[in-house]
Amino acid sequence: MTDSAGAPAEPDPPVGHRRIWLRWAALGSSVVVLFAAGTGWWLYRKLDGNITTDTTAVAELKRYERDRPSAVPRGGRNILLIGSDTRAGDGNAAYGQDEGSQRSDTTILLHIGADGRGVTAVSIPRDLMVGVPDCRTAGGKRTKPQFAQFNWAFQIGGTACTIRTVEKLTGIRVDHHMVIDFRGFKDMVNAVGGVRVCLKEPIDDPDAHVKLKAGAQTLNGEQALGYVRARKSLGDGSDTERMNRQQQFLGALVNKMQSNGVLLNPAKLYPVLDAATKSLTTDPGLDSLKDLYGLARALRSVPTEKVQFLTVPRKPYHADPNRDELVQPDATRLFRRLRADAPVIVAPAGQRPSGEPSAAPSARATPGSSGRTTPNPTAAPTFTGTNAAASTCA
Template identity: 70%
Template structure:
């Protein structure tokens, strides 16, 4: 349209918007003074109109929103869109965290599992002699042979002497776990005990002949399998599993639990054991602990029996430390212990996974500390060589029968003035022959006593 002069006419003004609806009317769209948030992409569900008489976030009935917020209805409204997005991102974040935690847990599991070394050579050798091995009497009970190797090979071991290419069992403990998980009995077998060592496979491919010799030669001649067969021949007890740990592994285990407490009546200065300590109560780290359990010249009477007693005391204190300070229930404390343990052991195929070790640890955790007992097989100086040992019979056979049949073993602590009479070389007799039909009581200790008791 044009005006009379022929020029274009001004456009009609924009229609005035309707006033805000009354509360009893259906609200209609009204312009916002602010552009508001960015438009939501297509496909997001729109909002339902607010019910009559309600306008959402503002005061009811006035048709306006409060504090400049966009209108929202009970069904979601304009704020429903960011809320849905917030929920989606929260769910996604939680999923990522859970997956990350699961992935980290799996990584730790695989790492610990891969740390364990499996001794397949021993398993093959034992299968060869399966027919001559003793049968298990109580299936649910477990007998595990713990072997401490004195090898000097490998990092962390050479400082204790020249690597001669051979190793002997510096410590051997037969650990019996009762079928009902009510007790654990650890029996030390003296390294100098005279025994029959069967014919065993040598590392070079040959075989040794059966012979009467001191016990720890079995490990040097034929390794773990030869030691297991020697123990089985000696005791009549079927060995279900075994673990071998060296100097380095022992030190790492002690360090992983932040040391173990001991008490010394006198100061110790032993260059051979690399041990120098003041008298009194103190906590030993891994290096000091190794010297403590290996020392012979500066602690006790210098005998191997006295050293075995000290080893038992220390292991009891270590068990007590692990069970008393929450290591087994605290992941931050448990992981270093598991890492040190799995890196340090060589075991049979039936105990070479983290799950297997966890089951073993669970069994040990269920045993009361005072029911974890340590003793040495009844022994005395060998008749033909006072520097060697022989079994005290029938006490030794009775002990082996009780373990074999999973019967309770009674262990009592010897009083300082009631200890067994010492022989000329300082090695005490650990038990006397019991009267016929009387169950012997063996001298030992439990883990609850520790080293400072």
């Protein structure tokens, strides 16, 4: 036989040879598939095993189940995020606390609306004066109810005490909780390649171990940790300013993850998950990769502009300006809307969100103001804050 050019054509391989080739090809493909499946299973098991399950807090909360608030209607969820100052592990002791001590400087109540309608992250100031209920200490002793600053709850009775304090303060049931330590935060920022921020002025804070120039720049994990923890060297040195920076940075982090397609790219998502799970302690409802994936999917479905950050309406405590107290009735309005899974409108200070009636007065509370307004009953109240879309550098 010849080909179209007249040259002798290569003879077809014998049928037996073709069968052998097909068998080897099938065997090779099977090996590749099995290897990929095995690798995927190993990675899954590794991430799953990174997570620490907090059964102690769950058992303690069961003792008070009758006193706890009802769940959010229609499928909304509330997750309490606690930034732990345990300083346990390498590198954490440098931040100024004895090894093994326990404190929480950052607490955020994350409300995820039903059907992906929106996400509202509410920061609770560490210096807010609240009623801390009776709690069990790590040594098994019971403390008496007391009026104290909010972050004492974590120091006294850990996660369970903090959750009960939040529920008594807000009337909102905490469905799940996550405790993230310093190293997890730093590693997550590094895993996404750093986060871009815009600084109006340079920062030089020895206590927070951070020195940054003014202007737009991308922070690595170590710089980011110092940036969100810096306090005395910036502005008026208040915890409110620090919480504002934390909210803006978290918004920028959310935006970075979504804009870079991290949540949709396994190669990019794995380092983030590895960093997060290694430093994550959760209740049994979120202690598996499957549970966290479900949470990630819920968050991914929410448009960036509907991921909002704000601080509970607060003002200087009347008996001590170095402490905070709630601004009423604004705080009650906010808590009521979150309990009902109702929309919460958040806008930067001095700006009215689009769609809000011009005649509707804002229920916005700024630091030091009374926050007392007479809202339009037909309009949702507006609170000062920011959102992930507005946290991006120009």
